[in-house]
Amino acid sequence: MLNIAVLCGALNLFGLTSAVPYNTFDGEGFPACNNVAQVYRPSTIDEMVAVVKDASSKGKPVRASGNGHMWYDTMCSDDPNTVIVKTDAVNRISELVLQNGVGSVVVEAGATFPQVAEWLHARGASLGYTLVNWNITIAGAVAMGAHRSSLREHSQVSSAALAFDIINGKGELVHLERDQTNDTWLAATTSLGLLGVIARVKIEVIADFKVYADQKILDESDVLNGDIYAQISPYVTANYWWWPGLKKFHLRTYGVVPISNFGQAFQSTFSVTEVEGNLALGLLNSGQNLSAPNFATEAIFFGLWSAPNFHDKTTNFPLLFWPVSGYAYDVLIGGLYPDQRPEWEYGLHGKTLELAVPLTQANALLKRVRQLFDQAAAEGKPVTSTYRSGINIKFGKPFDSFLGQTTERVGNRTADWSKGAMMFDFPSFVPTLGDHHRYNEDWYAKLAKTLIDEFPVRPHWTKNTRDIFRQSLQNLNQDSLRRFAKVREQFDPNKTFKSIVGEIIGVV
Numbered sequence: 001m002l003n004i005a006v007l008c009g010a011l012n013l014f015g016l017t018s019a020v021p022y023n024t025f026d027g028e029g030f031p032a033c034n035n036v037a038q039v040y041r042p043s044t045i046d047e048m049v050a051v052v053k054d055a056s057s058k059g060k061p062v063r064a065s066g067n068g069h070m071w072y073d074t075m076c077s078d079d080p081n082t083v084i085v086k087t088d089a090v091n092r093i094s095e096l097v098l099q100n101g102v103g104s105v106v107v108e109a110g111a112t113f114p115q116v117a118e119w120l121h122a123r124g125a126s127l128g129y130t131l132v133n134w135n136i137t138i139a140g141a142v143a144m145g146a147h148r149s150s151l152r153e154h155s156q157v158s159s160a161a162l163a164f165d166i167i168n169g170k171g172e173l174v175h176l177e178r179d180q181t182n183d184t185w186l187a188a189t190t191s192l193g194l195l196g197v198i199a200r201v202k203i204e205v206i207a208d209f210k211v212y213a214d215q216k217i218l219d220e221s222d223v224l225n226g227d228i229y230a231q232i233s234p235y236v237t238a239n240y241w242w243w244p245g246l247k248k249f250h251l252r253t254y255g256v257v258p259i260s261n262f263g264q265a266f267q268s269t270f271s272v273t274e275v276e277g278n279l280a281l282g283l284l285n286s287g288q289n290l291s292a293p294n295f296a297t298e299a300i301f302f303g304l305w306s307a308p309n310f311h312d313k314t315t316n317f318p319l320l321f322w323p324v325s326g327y328a329y330d331v332l333i334g335g336l337y338p339d340q341r342p343e344w345e346y347g348l349h350g351k352t353l354e355l356a357v358p359l360t361q362a363n364a365l366l367k368r369v370r371q372l373f374d375q376a377a378a379e380g381k382p383v384t385s386t387y388r389s390g391i392n393i394k395f396g397k398p399f400d401s402f403l404g405q406t407t408e409r410v411g412n413r414t415a416d417w418s419k420g421a422m423m424f425d426f427p428s429f430v431p432t433l434g435d436h437h438r439y440n441e442d443w444y445a446k447l448a449k450t451l452i453d454e455f456p457v458r459p460h461w462t463k464n465t466r467d468i469f470r471q472s473l474q475n476l477n478q479d480s481l482r483r484f485a486k487v488r489e490q491f492d493p494n495k496t497f498k499s500i501v502g503e504i505i506g507v508v
């Protein structure tokens with residue numbers, strides 16, 4: 001067996017001498033963990049196993065990390081001895097099986113959505129509809145219950161999982177197979193990384209296919225007073241973007257087109273040119289202490305977002321008119337346009353808040369948010385969306401997992417989750433100046449508290465602050481938390497994989 005001296009030689013060990021922050025994708029000033037002792041970058045599962053064995057034998061906490069695509073300091077616990085296992089170099093893809101249009105593939109911890117999607121496309125397969133727009137790892141998405149948006153197809157990424165290999169607290173590889181009646185499985189499909197490092201995931205795939213993307217503009221009242229289920233459920237994936245200052249919504253829809261369709265559309269949600277990035281930063285910063293510039297910026301963003309955020313894959317020319325179409329992996333996942341960089345590289349940083357509400361209460365929640373916007377305006381401090389694509393509203397069909405956002409397991413307040421969930425995701429720009437407060441900062445906390453106290457909302461596990469998790473605890477199912485904690489105890493009795501999230505919800 002490897003000892004730590006061998007590991008330091010064999011692995012790419014980031015030589016940290018004292019506790020330092022481990023940052024999210026947003027970089028300096030945006031810690032995922034406030035204090036960590038070491039960051040390992042193993043290149044094989046055996047090396048990951050060795051790191052876990054060594055750390056746990058010394059009582060050091062361990063957290064796996066993919067690409068740090070999360071928003072707040074909730075990845076680790078606050079223990080400065082924490083060791084990070086950065087998984088990106090452990091990214092093999094194997095065992096593709098595809099028969100009669102359906103099959104499976106095995107991916108290692110660090111394999112990302114774009115990487116796997118491209119690999120599958122080259123072999124006539126695809127990830128289906130359970131897709132996300134950014135460069136996150138499949139294991140990281142599965143760990144945290146991440147989702148795309150659909151009421152028709154399962155949208156939680158882990159609903160596509162068929163098997164896991166998880167490195168437990170002893171450094172053993174534990175193999176699990178899908179069994180929706182088994183507590184271990186119901187814990188593993190939203191494990192929050194608390195059972196151990198997910199080393200491999202076997203996921204369902206389907207034959208390669210093409211989709212269209214379409215978008216139309218709705219009046220706010222068409223959504224707030226409309227039949228949301230009827231607007232979303234017909235599509236393989238669909239979501240809203242809300243522009244509260246303009247009282248408009250974009251409705252984005254996706255559906256399957258014949259594979260013979262000649263479209264070559266490629267989506268990028270997050271990339272901008274340097275000129276665009278700097279322009280947006282100036283506009284947005286000017287709204288830090290004044291309300292009006294935020295409304296002016298929102299109107300510009302609304303106009304930009306009305307056009308397709310798609311280019312032709314071969315020519316890189318922007319596609320100007322809806323609908324667009326192309327291979328599913330290009331349309332649903334996409335990536336960066338060749339001449340552009342992610343917006344956060346130009347200082348465009350964000351905060352967010354994401355809460356899931358039963359679809360049966362979706363209209364009521366949106367109307368309550370509208371009241372809070374109106375109240376801020378009445379108080380002379382109007383707030384609006386400061387994000388380039390507005391307020392993002394997604395959906396999920398019910399999926400059973402102890403800690404899943406769309407499970408039908410209810411908290412202290414009973415609710416009907418059987419029609420699915422609406423995920424209200426409200427990103428906002430964080431000014432680069434002064435104390436980084438947003439315009440009318442107090443309003444954001446009031447919004448969160450109001451929604452959590454008045455609706456049975458459940459938090460997204462990487463898009464909320466510690467405070468939000470504390471407040472939302474009342475809405476989690478007590479029985480599921482207990483059963484999750486029992487499974488966690490079997491995998492990791494010494495709490496090697498503890499995290500702030502796990503501590504706040506009382507399962508560690």
Ligand SMILES: Cc1cc2nc3c(=O)[nH]c(=O)nc-3n(C[C@H](O)[C@H](O)[C@H](O)COP(=O)(O)OP(=O)(O)OC[C@H]3O[C@@H](n4cnc5c(N)ncnc54)[C@H](O)[C@@H]3O)c2cc1C
Pocket residue numbers: 025063064065066067068069070071074075076087109132133134135136137138139140141143144145146147148192193194196197198199270460462499
């Ligand atoms: C720009 C952007 C867009 C996003 N869009 C969506 C979206 O549409 N829908 C959605 O639901 N979420 C979305 N997210 C959130 C994202 O899906 C999750 O935060 C995801 O967990 C990030 O994965 P990662 O590979 O970067 O992992 P990291 O950010 O590195 O880790 C996230 C968490 O997962 C744990 N973890 C990571 N890898 C493993 C592993 N192998 N084993 C065990 N635990 C592990 C980490 O310890 C940490 O607690 C988005 C995030 C960003 C930044």
Ligand SMILES: *[C@@H]1O[C@H](CO)[C@@H](O)[C@H](O)[C@H]1NC(C)=O
Pocket residue numbers: 066067088110112135335336
């Ligand atoms: C995505 O992440 C991987 C590491 O997991 C990295 O190698 C790759 O360059 C990233 N791609 C983009 C477009 O940022």
Ligand SMILES: *[C@@H]1O[C@H](CO)[C@@H](O)[C@H](O)[C@H]1NC(C)=O
Pocket residue numbers: 056169170493494
């Ligand atoms: C937990 O810690 C104790 C005491 O340090 C040790 O004896 C035991 O082997 C550890 N168990 C696991 C599963 O790591």
Ligand SMILES: *[C@@H]1O[C@H](CO)[C@@H](O)[C@H](O)[C@H]1NC(C)=O
Pocket residue numbers: 175176177182183184185
């Ligand atoms: C549940 O799955 C675990 C892991 O595969 C297994 O050890 C356990 O026996 C299963 N429990 C039941 C009740 O089948």
Ligand SMILES: *[C@@H]1O[C@H](CO)[C@@H](O)[C@H](O)[C@H]1NC(C)=O
Pocket residue numbers: 285286287288289433434435
């Ligand atoms: C907003 O006010 C703060 C002081 O409260 C200041 O530090 C910051 O620079 C101001 N922002 C702008 C864009 O003027």
Ligand SMILES: *[C@@H]1O[C@H](CO)[C@@H](O)[C@H](O)[C@H]1NC(C)=O
Pocket residue numbers: 412473474475478
């Ligand atoms: C939820 O209800 C349980 C008992 O039914 C109670 O013990 C607990 O305090 C409640 N939790 C919250 C956060 O209200």
